[in-house]
Amino acid sequence: MxxxxxxxxxxxxxxxxxxxxxxxxxxxxxxxxxxxxxxxxxxxxxxxxxxxxxxxxxxxxxxxxxxxxxxxxxxxxxxxxxxxxxxxxxxxxxxxxxxxxxxxxxxxxxxxxxxxxxxxxxxxxxxxxxxxxxxxxxxxxxxxxxxxxxxxxxxxxxxxxxxxxxxxxxxxxxxRLPEIMRQTLEMSAPLAQRAERYRYMDQCVVIGRGYNYATAFELGLKLKELTYVMATSYSSADFRHGPIATVDTGLPVFLVAPRDATYDDMLDLARDLKQRGAELLVISEEQEILSQATTPLALPPAVPEWLSPITAILLGQVLALHLTLAKGLDPDVPRGLQKVTRTL
The missing domain is CATH 3.40.50.10490 (Glucose-6-phosphate isomerase like protein; domain 1)
Known part of the structure; x- marks a missing residue:
């Protein structure tokens, strides 16, 4: 079930x-x-x-x-x-x-x-x-x-x-958005197998910019609350202002990089991170940047950039789900959490 x-x-x-x-x-x-x-x-x-x-x-x-x-x-x-x-x-x-x-x-x-x-x-x-x-x-x-x-x-x-x-x-x-979402979920089938590679991951970085700055933080949150991975989220610009020094060989880095106004910047960052030895997981529809990734996460083509945060987070949710299962965790009962959080 x-x-x-x-x-x-x-x-x-x-x-x-x-x-x-x-x-x-x-x-x-x-x-x-x-x-x-x-x-x-x-x-x-x-x-x-x-x-x-x-x-x-x-x-x-x-x-x-x-x-x-x-x-x-x-x-x-x-x-x-x-x-x-x-x-x-x-x-x-x-x-x-x-x-x-x-x-x-x-x-x-x-x-x-x-x-x-x-x-x-x-x-x-x-x-x-x-x-x-x-x-x-x-x-x-x-x-x-x-x-x-x-x-x-x-x-x-x-x-x-x-x-x-x-x-x-x-x-x-x-x-058109619901149909684009269905297409995205249909394309997510390979993620169950790809998640197995990261079952022992305990930290990662998640980077987005512009419309998908929000996606970087939401994906980071899903990874933290479901898989207990210490996922730290940044904009690509802020990441260059110091945190990039933390990149070492094998560090998993998620890049949310659909074709939009931020794409060229994200592509330059992907090339830089690859040279530094990072392991890239890239969410995009563009083969140029997907080819930089150890784990490409392909989006449907021709999605308007202002709608891309929904398609991008769908792939992030599916990957987080399968990574949770790969780690032997219950996706419905994250430790120490409850559905309604009341803060003052």
Whole structure:
């Protein structure tokens, strides 16, 4: 019998299909109803914070809005809420239960700012604190490690980006996303065998940039919580500012490198790392950079760059699943973790 995690990974094309059906018109209407704002302040933790990091790139690129990531402890531990003048305040949480994220939205409302909750629970405290609620429609996520709720959060970020962009082509591209996801999962079959090579891996580096900076952190989190590997995530630019000195022969390095504005930089880094003796695991559709890898992880061709974080993380989730099994671990019961984490 397959694990809950595996079932939820492979359910994601259907989850995103349902989300697009339920929320495309709603989000378009919310965008039309929002009062003027100059920037977006987003509060989130864990995987939700990685979805916010994706928005930090997608929303300025496609809509021009600057994004600030909130420090929730300012509200709950220091009791020094910052000014939110001219902000749209957004909270992202699959459960909607974390008090620190709720506190940010409550303060936004107190300061008279528009507030938006993105959650899988429309009856949660986070939803109650918001003017507008976007539900993920992912169904109950029973595995501890977030998979379908993360890609649903990304899809919501993409829907807002498309609505704000004013470009109908973006919505057309989004409608293709579930089929691209199915194709990606079909291409992931070889990963079960490839994961065996890394069953004794205890540390690695995960690198992405731009839209896929978020993917590097989400993949790193999946590796840590499921396989207990100390996975450290970086942007390719930050990695060059010191951490590259840690690379030694055989160090596993994941590169998330689809064909996009960051590709040439990632290709140069791949060549440099290979010369230094690193063992490369590369997520890309480009044969040029896949050929640098000990373990190539091929993406479908011609995926729009702003959608690539979903296809890239699908491969990362599947690899993390099989590596967990190769290590003899239970993917549904990571040690010391619970599904809902409430932080102050």
């Amino acid at each position: 397959s694990s809950l995690l595996e079932q939820e990974i492979y359910s994601q094309p259907e989850v995103i299909t349902h989300l697009l059906e339920q929320e495309t018109e709603h989000i378009t209407n919310v965008v039309a109803q929002l009062p003027p704002f100059d920037y977006v302040l987003i509060a989130a933790r864990g995987s939700s914070d990685h979805a916010a990091t994706y928005a930090k790139y997608a929303w300025p690129i496609m809509a021009g809005y600057p994004i600030a990531l909130a420090a929730p402890s300012l509200h709950t531990l220091y009791h020094k809420a910052p000014h939110m003048r001219n902000a749209l305040v957004v909270g992202i949480s699959q459960s909607g239960q974390s008090p620190d994220i709720v506190a940010v939205l409550e303060e936004g409302k107190r300061q008279g700012r528009p507030t938006l909750a993105i959650t899988n629970d429309g009856g949660s405290p986070l939803a109650a604190a918001a003017d507008h609620v976007i539900e993920l429609h992912a169904g109950r996520e029973r595995s501890v490690a977030a998979t379908k709720t993360y890609t649903a959060q990304l899809a919501v970020m993409m829907l807002f980006a498309a609505a704000w962009s004013g470009n109908p082509q973006r919505m057309t591209e989004l409608r």
